[in-house]
Amino acid sequence: MARLSGLVTASALALAAAIAPASAQEALHVAWYGGNWGDAFKACVADPFTKATGVAVVPEVGTSTVTLAKLQQQKDAPTIDVAWMDGGVSELAEAAGVLAPITEKGVPNLKDALPQAVYTNANGTYAVGTGYYSLGLTYNTKEIPQAPTSWNDLWKPEYADAVTIPSPANSSGVPFLFFLHKIWNAPAGDFAPVFAKIKELKPALFFDSSGAASNAFQSSEAIIGAHFNVGAFDLIAKGLPIGFTVPKEGVWATDARLHLVKNAPRPEMAQKFIDTALTPAASQCLAEKLFLGPSVKGVTVSPETAAKLPWGAKGSVENLYLLNWTEVNAKRAELVDTWNREIAR
Amino acid sequence: MTAPRTTLALLLFAPLAFFAAFFLAPMAVVALSSLTTDEGGPTFAHYARILFDQYHWDVLWVTFRIALATTALCLLIGFPLAWYLVRIVRWRSWRRACVILIVVPLFTSNIVRSFGWMVLLGRTGLVNQGLMGMGLTERPIRFLGTETGILIGMVYILMPFVVLSVGNALAKIDTALEDASADLGVGPARTFWFVTLPLCLPGAVSGAIMVFALAVSAYVTPALLSGGQITVFSMLIFQQYSSVFDFHYGGALSVTLLVLTLILVTLAGRIGERGRRAA
Structure with missing residues (x-):
């Protein structure tokens, strides 16, 4: 019988451990997509960010819609700091009131983003594109x-x-x-x-x-x-x-956009993360890996990659129907x- | 020895908590959202929208038609297969190999298997190449985007459930009953019909219920093999959650499908029960 109660205690403990937040408080929680998208976001943004700040990044993998659902669920006490969501879902997230404004004060590189990639309404900038x-x-x-x-x-x-x-x-x-x-x-x-x-x-x-x-x-x-x-x-x-x-x-x-979550537990680091994503190096890296059209001004890519960008070999963001x-x-x-x-x- | 109540309660607590957290709670969320408006007030409007619209009944009919055909085909093909495994195969290792062959596909994701069928059934796929090579058809036959295509994929994916449940029932039958029937001068066909078949009916019914329930709610296989040209009910639900974001209407669609399926499954269960009593 003792063995049985031991088993029960052990499984209860395991259950508790699974429910409790698994990682250290310090790590930044970033929502992004699965597959090669997630891999590219990690290599191009998360890894350089961790290298520069020493703060680990915990990915919360899901499609844009799933991420929005998570943000709505944890509205009162969010655990996600930064979220990638596609155009369309981004507007829904803003309407749902789960986003905080992104400012040049917190994210200095915002000034280098293409004007088309900065999404602003009466509340301020709610999203910034990281590639088309x-x-x-x-x-x-x-x-x-x-x-x-x-x-x-x-x-x-x-x-x-x-x-x-x-x-x-x-x-x-x-x-x-x-x-x-x-x-x-x-x-x-x-x-x-x-x-x-x-x-x-x-x-x-x-x-x-x-x-x-x-x-x-x-x-x-x-x-x-x-x-x-x-x-x-x-x-x-x-x-x-x-x-x-x-x-x-x-x-x-359309584009994959970054958002700052309202009441994010680690706002400083979250802004630093978005800042990293808006560096020419990160934008170029995403272009090379996912053929995303750079949303940062003055980014040059290799001729091979240029042919694979969303606007074709000779186009620019002007050729896109957004x-x-x-x-x-x-x-x-x-x-x-x-x-x-x-x-x- | 009787187990102390506290231990029993503790043992029961974990599965019950798990069940409540991961099954009942999400279910309640869906049911609740199907009965509320955006502002949170109670409403039946979402159900009215579904039930008073012929379009939804048409889609339901397609869904249940495919599920019924899947169940019938699974039984027709699965029963002889189970019979072969239990009654005909004498060599143990071969039987074990057959069972593994039947079970292993269940370990592979539905998505992968459905993609496999997309490749096989395509215009230039193996099936059409074979048919044309044998001179059975001049032009490639269209499987993708037809109910036949969906049916092929569903039967393949769901057949193991029938083979396993019927096989299990067959293996439990006391063959002395069949011998007794033969001793009393009844031929093999009538023995099968009046003795063996009724005895494995409960297994067949439980297999059929599993197949039917899974076929009605299947999303991946019909979504991939229909090529978006035939709509089953689960696809309507997915659309609402994935691209329209109307969780109220989506919830009402889910509950509608669940309730109708439960009704049909209960009816089928009654038939199985009657079969058992008759046996």
């Missing part, structure tokens, strides 16, 4: 030797059943509808022409995750369609016959619902 990525025209170079020049090429009969575009379950799905609405000059607020045209499209699949898109291009299930520059150049690096191009209408793009996310978020539910009823059945 785009949803460009991706194609199989074996099947399509000549780079397509227009998004309208997706409707060509020879590509029937081999086209892919994002579904609304993907973070780029609803923004892509706004992008099509814009390049086709549809009447303001009316998405009926956009849905009518998508109904005519003969898709192989509507991808719900970036991985599904990569898989489709890899297996030639899709030979043309939309894909993120990050994912497309990953496939190209693996030696697959894939091309990524910015067609004449341009591309939709959305007004407040507008998108307001129409999100309605567009997803219409998509479900019109397209996905």
